[in-house]
Amino acid sequence: MAHIWPIGGGKGGSGKSFLASSLGRLLAKSGEKTLxxxxxxxxxxxxxxxxxPYPDKCFSDFVSKKIPVLEDIVIGTPFPNLFxxxxxxxxxxxxxxxxxxxxxxxxxxxxxxYDYIVLDLGAGTAFNTLDFFLASRNGIFIxxxxxxxxxxxxxxxxxxxxxxxxxYFSAADFKVLENRVKQNLGxxxxxxxxxxxxxxxxxxxxxxxxxxxxxxxxxxKLILNQLRKQDNVALGGQICKIIKKHLxxxxxxxxxxxxxxxxxxxxxxxxxxxxxxxxxxxxNDLREMNRKIGxxxxxxxxxxxx
Amino acid sequence: MDQDFDQLNYxxxxxxxxxxxxxxxxxxxxxxxxxYQSDSxxxxxxxxxxxxxxxxxxxxxAYLTLINEAQRAIYDNEINPSGNVVIEGKSVTVKKPINIxxxxxxxxxxxxxxxxxxxxxxxxxxxxxxxEILSRQNIKGADLRAIREELGxxxxxxxxxxxxxxxxxxxMEEDRTEKLPAAVFLKGFVKAYLKSxxxxxxxxxxxxxxxxxxx
Numbered sequence: 172m173a174h175i176w177p178i179g180g181g182k183g184g185s186g187k188s189f190l191a192s193s194l195g196r197l198l199a200k201s202g203e204k205t206l207x208x209x210x211x212x213x214x215x216x217x218x219x220x221x222x223x224p225y226p227d228k229c230f231s232d233f234v235s236k237k238i239p240v241l242e243d244i245v246i247g248t249p250f251p252n253l254f255x256x257x258x259x260x261x262x263x264x265x266x267x268x269x270x271x272x273x274x275x276x277x278x279x280x281x282x283x284x285y286d287y288i289v290l291d292l293g294a295g296t297a298f299n300t301l302d303f304f305l306a307s308r309n310g311i312f313i314x315x316x317x318x319x320x321x322x323x324x325x326x327x328x329x330x331x332x333x334x335x336x337x338x339y340f341s342a343a344d345f346k347v348l349e350n351r352v353k354q355n356l357g358x359x360x361x362x363x364x365x366x367x368x369x370x371x372x373x374x375x376x377x378x379x380x381x382x383x384x385x386x387x388x389x390x391x392k393l394i395l396n397q398l399r400k401q402d403n404v405a406l407g408g409q410i411c412k413i414i415k416k417h418l419x420x421x422x423x424x425x426x427x428x429x430x431x432x433x434x435x436x437x438x439x440x441x442x443x444x445x446x447x448x449x450x451x452x453x454x455n456d457l458r459e460m461n462r463k464i465g466x467x468x469x470x471x472x473x474x475x476x477x
Numbered sequence: 478m479d480q481d482f483d484q485l486n487y488x489x490x491x492x493x494x495x496x497x498x499x500x501x502x503x504x505x506x507x508x509x510x511x512x513y514q515s516d517s518x519x520x521x522x523x524x525x526x527x528x529x530x531x532x533x534x535x536x537x538x539a540y541l542t543l544i545n546e547a548q549r550a551i552y553d554n555e556i557n558p559s560g561n562v563v564i565e566g567k568s569v570t571v572k573k574p575i576n577i578x579x580x581x582x583x584x585x586x587x588x589x590x591x592x593x594x595x596x597x598x599x600x601x602x603x604x605x606x607x608x609e610i611l612s613r614q615n616i617k618g619a620d621l622r623a624i625r626e627e628l629g630x631x632x633x634x635x636x637x638x639x640x641x642x643x644x645x646x647x648x649m650e651e652d653r654t655e656k657l658p659a660a661v662f663l664k665g666f667v668k669a670y671l672k673s674x675x676x677x678x679x680x681x682x683x684x685x686x687x688x689x690x691x692x
Contacts, residue, residue, distance in 0.1 A: 322522035369481065409512050409519040412492075417482065417523070 181323020199253035213266030215258025241279035487539035
C-alpha cells in the first residue's frame with residue numbers, strides 16, 4: 172500500500188499546494204511513483220503548480236460517476252513518475268461532497284497502486300478536510316510564522332483531534348459525553364478536545380486507553396513555511412512542544428522553509444520552482460525536508476477507518 | 478493529554494531535571510515565558526485569557542520556589558518525602574568500562590572456554606596417567622607431551638593460548654635442551670604450558686622439570 176501524506180493547514184496561502192507539488196516532484200525525481208490528489212475541493216489549483224494547465228479529466232468525473240474508477244481519472248504530468256488527480260473543472264458544488272461519496276473516494280484511494288500519494292487539502296476545518304487528513308497517520312501541517320496562520324493550524328489540530336475522538340463514540344454516546352463535559356467544565360469548554368479527553372479519562376476509561384494508543388501511533392509533522400530572516404527559527408519547535416504538553420499529541424517539527432521571492436516568480440511563470448530555481452535557500456530547505464520526512468512513517472489508517 | 482498543566486510538578490512545568498542548577502532554572506523560566514506570554518506567537522489563540530493567566534501564575538510560582546534554595550528543599554520534600562525527586566522513565570543505566578583489548582582473543586567464546594576448562598579438570602582428575610606423571614619426582618618434556626595428548630589438547634591450541642613460540646613448545650616436548658631458551662624464560666614457559674592445560678600444581682611441576690634439566 173502506498174504511503175499517503177495529507178498536507179493541511181488552517182489558512183489559505185500558507186503553501187499547502189506549493190508543498191504538495193514540490194514534495195511530489197522530489198519523490199518522483201527519486202524514482203518513486205507518486206500521485207498528487209487535489210482535494211482542495213472547490214478551490215483546486217494544483218494542476219497549475221505541476222504544469223498541467225488544461226487537464227482533460229478531473230475529480231468531479233469520478234464523483235458524478237462519469238468515470239467509475241478512480242484510477243482512470245489519473246493524468247500524467249510533464250514530469251516522469253509524477254501523476255495527478257486534478258480538480259480543475261470540478262463542479263461548483265464539489266465543496267459539499269456528501270458523506271458516502273467521501274467514503275467511496277477514501278476507499279478508492281486506498282486501492283491505488285502508487286509508492287506515494289500526496290493529498291493537497293483545502294484550508295479550513297470542514298469535515299471533508301478532516302476526514303481526508305485522517306486517511307493516514309502521516310499528516311503534515313503547514314503554517315507560516317504569522318499569528319493568523321498559527322491560530323488556524325491550532326484550530327485544525329483541535330478539529331482533527333475532536334474528529335478522531337468522535338469516531339470512538341456513537342451519536343448518542345457522544346451527546347452524553349458532550350453534556351457531561353459542559354456540566355463539568357462549563358459551556359465553553361466543549362471546544363477544547365483536551366477537556367473532553369479529561370472527561371473521557373474519568374468516565375470511559377477503556378475508551379480513553381484506546382484513544383491514547385491511537386494518538387500515540389500518529390506521526391504528525393509540522394512545517395513552517397515562509398520564514399523570513401527576522402523570524403524566530405525556534406518557533407516551530409516551540410509550537411510542537413506546546414501541542415505535546417497541552418494537547419498530548421506528538422507532532423514532529425520537520426523544519427523551516429525560507430521565505431523566497433523566487434517562489435512567487437516561479438508560480439507566476441507556471442514552472443516548477445525546484446527546476447527553475449534549484450539553488451535557492453527555499454529549494455535547499457525543501458530537499459532537506461523531503462529527506463527528513465522520508466524516514467518517518469506512520470501506518471496507514473484508511474482501511475480500518477470505518 | 479495525560480495531565481493538566483496545573484497537576485504537573487514545578488520541574489515538569491519548566492521542563493527541567495530535578496537536579497537543575499539555578500542558571501538552568503532561570504533560562505528554563507525565560508524560555509517558558511517566551512512561549513506563554515500574551516504577546517508570544519507560539520501560544521497565540523491556544524489558550525483563553527484566563528487559562529493563560531493561570532499558567533503564567535503557576536510558572537511564576539514554580540520559578541520563585543525553585544530559585545530559592547530553602548523553599549526548593551521544602552518543595553522537594555513535599556512532592557517526594559523519600560528525598561530525591563525521581564521522574565519516571567528517566568533512570569539511566571550506567572555503562573561499565575569494557576576491555577578494548579582481549580588478550581586471549583577469545584572474548585566471544587569466554588563461556589565456551591570456561592566449559593572447556595572444567596572439562597579439562599574433570600579429565601585430569603579421572604586420568605590415572607596424568608596423576609601418575611604428576612606424582613613423579615622427575616618430569617621431562619616427553620611427560621609433558623604425554624599429559625597433553627592424554628587430555629586431547631593440540632600443541633597449536635597451547636601455542637595460541639600461551640603465545641609461546643611453536644618451535645619452543647616442540648623443543649620442550651622433544652627435550653632438545655640445547656635449543657631451549659634461558660632458564661628464566663623456560664620456567665615461565667613451562668608454567669604457562671601447564672596452566673593452559675589446567676593443571677593446578679603448575680608451580681611445583683615446573684620446578685621439578687627445571688631441576689630435571691639440571692641447568
